[in-house]
Amino acid sequence: MAATPLAAQEKTGNKPGFTLTPGTVTIVLMRPEIAVGAQSTGGAFEPNADWTDQARENLGLALAQAQAQAQGQLGNEVVNFVEPVGQGAATAHEYRALFTALADSVITYQFFPGNRLPTKKRDGSFLWSIGPEVAKLPGLQGADYALFVTTVDHYGSTGRKLLQVVAAGVAGVGVTAGVHKGYAGLIDLKTGDLVWLNADLAMGGDVRTPAGAVKRVSQLLEGFPGTTAQTAAR
Template identity: 65%
Template sequence: MQPVIRVGEQSTGGMFEPNADWTMEARQNILTALKAKQVQLGNEIIPYDEGVAGDGGIAVQYEKLFGSLASSVVEYQFFAGNRLPTKKRKNTFDWGLGPGIKSIPKLEGADYALFIWTMDQYGSTGRKLLQAAGFLASAFGVPVGVTSGVHKGYAGLVDLKTGDLVWLNADLAMGGDVRAPDGAEKRVQQLLEGFPGRRAEGQSVSAPK
């Protein structure tokens, strides 16, 4: 699926301010890195073209829904203290986008849908100064927790027959400046770490669980 990529600046007050130029650069870089990565995965990966498909509206909804789903998994499944009652059963991982996703015409014949969602907020000068002031205050025993920058991403594989989320990789402190090609390559490498796939020549990949 088309990756959901949000890039912008973190204001002094911590608000996200989107930057269209940075987002366009990041999208181009990440798509290029994904194309190169598919050779290593040993799978046949077909980019979803919303414009050609004619069902872009519903596809975009699912792409955005994945971001909310992944965030919920991180919050309510990965951390035991916040785990929902229905997710407390041992070895239970029961999350998904619902079976309706298989009704998207362009996905007919595909086995799985790969979703990617990333957000990068680069700290503004004001935010960095505020963070520096926080460090200075803490040196004098005044607790001030100010961070500069947000870099998080999710990659997930959805079974198109059931809508179930069968694999998820999430990181709330990702590396790689997605505005640069080498940074985007690093980001994609992190997002697809442990991705289930066939063994490609000269590569060792993990098997589906």
């Protein structure tokens, strides 16, 4: 993936034949999976609890704002997932992690045409699933879809940024400083199928600030089925 230009990446996909008529379904917004920290000089991720807490609060408010503006954003009844306790909480976390892994696979094997699996090359079929058992999670009964959100932000440290400059100037080698990726995906609770995914490996918006979180959420929800939301500026 590192050798593939980001410009070659497709960012949005739908299951063949999937449509969503505004105002006809109930969508459960799962608790977003959020990771925020620093990128060391060597490129390692160093989690930052304070930044993560800031991002969780800011993104939560931005998502609530998007729900309040449903006609232009999500277009359907959206309710927040009530995090269960005990084993249910562990299972919910496992499904969030499974969604993230699935989104990574879609990016690698479908959104980059050069890496596309043989079965995807023939007709471009967008057929991915986390399995129908997800509907058994407490709190999803009676809903039609679950909306999963993942954001990952590694802010380049001073050392990493200096390495980027030195590597480019001395060796002519490209070194990235920072990672900012986000995924939003809609799961059909009847089948567990991924029916829509928006995934970007170079998202904008500093999630540590309220304004940046609003921008990030706007980008995450670009092209949401059944809406006419405008493409957000990077």
